[in-house]
Amino acid sequence: MSEKKHVKTEKNVLEGNFRIAQNLRRMFAQNGVVVLNLVSSPGSGKTTMLVRTITDLFSDFRMAVIEGDQQTSRDTERISSAGVPVHQINTMSGCHLSAAMISKAVKEFDLKNLDVLFIENVGNLVCPAAFDIGEDFRVLILSVTEGEDKPLKYPNMFISSHIVLLNKIDLLSALNFQKDECLGFIKRITPNAKVFEISATSGGEGMKEWYRWLEDAVNLKKKQSE
Amino acid sequence: MSEKKHVKTEKNVLEGNFRIAQNLRRMFAQNGVVVLNLVSSPGSGKTTMLVRTITDLFSDFRMAVIEGDQQTSRDTERISSAGVPVHQINTMSGCHLSAAMISKAVKEFDLKNLDVLFIENVGNLVCPAAFDIGEDFRVLILSVTEGEDKPLKYPNMFISSHIVLLNKIDLLSALNFQKDECLGFIKRITPNAKVFEISATSGGEGMKEWYRWLEDAVNLKKKQSE
Numbered sequence: 001m002s003e004k005k006h007v008k009t010e011k012n013v014l015e016g017n018f019r020i021a022q023n024l025r026r027m028f029a030q031n032g033v034v035v036l037n038l039v040s041s042p043g044s045g046k047t048t049m050l051v052r053t054i055t056d057l058f059s060d061f062r063m064a065v066i067e068g069d070q071q072t073s074r075d076t077e078r079i080s081s082a083g084v085p086v087h088q089i090n091t092m093s094g095c096h097l098s099a100a101m102i103s104k105a106v107k108e109f110d111l112k113n114l115d116v117l118f119i120e121n122v123g124n125l126v127c128p129a130a131f132d133i134g135e136d137f138r139v140l141i142l143s144v145t146e147g148e149d150k151p152l153k154y155p156n157m158f159i160s161s162h163i164v165l166l167n168k169i170d171l172l173s174a175l176n177f178q179k180d181e182c183l184g185f186i187k188r189i190t191p192n193a194k195v196f197e198i199s200a201t202s203g204g205e206g207m208k209e210w211y212r213w214l215e216d217a218v219n220l221k222k223k224q225s226e
Numbered sequence: 227m228s229e230k231k232h233v234k235t236e237k238n239v240l241e242g243n244f245r246i247a248q249n250l251r252r253m254f255a256q257n258g259v260v261v262l263n264l265v266s267s268p269g270s271g272k273t274t275m276l277v278r279t280i281t282d283l284f285s286d287f288r289m290a291v292i293e294g295d296q297q298t299s300r301d302t303e304r305i306s307s308a309g310v311p312v313h314q315i316n317t318m319s320g321c322h323l324s325a326a327m328i329s330k331a332v333k334e335f336d337l338k339n340l341d342v343l344f345i346e347n348v349g350n351l352v353c354p355a356a357f358d359i360g361e362d363f364r365v366l367i368l369s370v371t372e373g374e375d376k377p378l379k380y381p382n383m384f385i386s387s388h389i390v391l392l393n394k395i396d397l398l399s400a401l402n403f404q405k406d407e408c409l410g411f412i413k414r415i416t417p418n419a420k421v422f423e424i425s426a427t428s429g430g431e432g433m434k435e436w437y438r439w440l441e442d443a444v445n446l447k448k449k450q451s452e
Binding site (some may be wrong): 045095123124125156171 | 235267268269271295296297298300319320321348349350351352353356371372373375376378379380382394397400402427
């Protein structure tokens, strides 16, 4: 296939995806549900963060999860045991979730009875950046074990994110990680993103601030859909 | 674009890529150069491992590097300062290196005067799995901070790898990482892969075993090309 044809195909795929995503966003808004697209590289602690969040907020919000995974249902089992409805999408060789996949998956839920829908994307800092899946907020989880320079090296993903959760900060003392440098890079690439420094294991540092933000987002959404 | 058409397009792209990769492999063999495709998720310590390797083996082998990065030339600068020739490919929104990119990049090197060519792929555990770039060995770097289950969750990448470098083992005492469980998963997914437990920083644990393997590969390749 020629380079030109390839670019055209890609453009068509993204435009089609965007149309479906816009429809999804309208539907989510009508139902007053906040939708979060969780993105990160593999091993950032995305699922651990999610399981802790739904466990801690279980009595406050009505939540559900769409779980994107190349293979295995390991994450789905972890989430399911936390007690919220979860639907799994196995992307197999696919490297990202698309709006069409989400359209199909949301049929499993009664959106009217949800406050928050978490969509855990495939662990990949590249491909999911280009695919709008109808979310209100894109939440990027970056672990301090990954090095300071990730915002510079994967700018497309950072630019398109509204929230950055800087995870595993309990490991800082064991690492040679320049936190202020990293925060500077995030600020440079995505100046408006809100950053929370968290640890989803151990003492749960910073998780309360993240929950407070989520609570505000839910309240605002409910007001808008009234 | 229909699902069927999309699958056909993908098949054509992969077949075209494979043909170019086969030509590359022949050319590398004729020149007696060992080619390693380094793959991992972002932040596994791939570049740090590579810089240490070329620094430590500088007087033993004639080496060069092709550096694949979405953006920035940070890694290229790190490698360049270690004293070996390096050519950078910026993939921009692309999520993997292809054989065609490598075909173009190798023109920058005098292959006859090389023992080892390292190709550092884009940090991504999904897409590079499908793209043969003419390498002799695919080397997967997995950091112990990423969790035990990565072989199960990204099997395509693990199945296609010949070497697994389990990196950052100096951090084991700070983590709740079940090393034996992880080694078991690697063995289950890719039973023939050779695994080295290493730390590319601090004491450099395990690096000597990795270098010894590389030396054997170079010697064998030279013998085959005589």
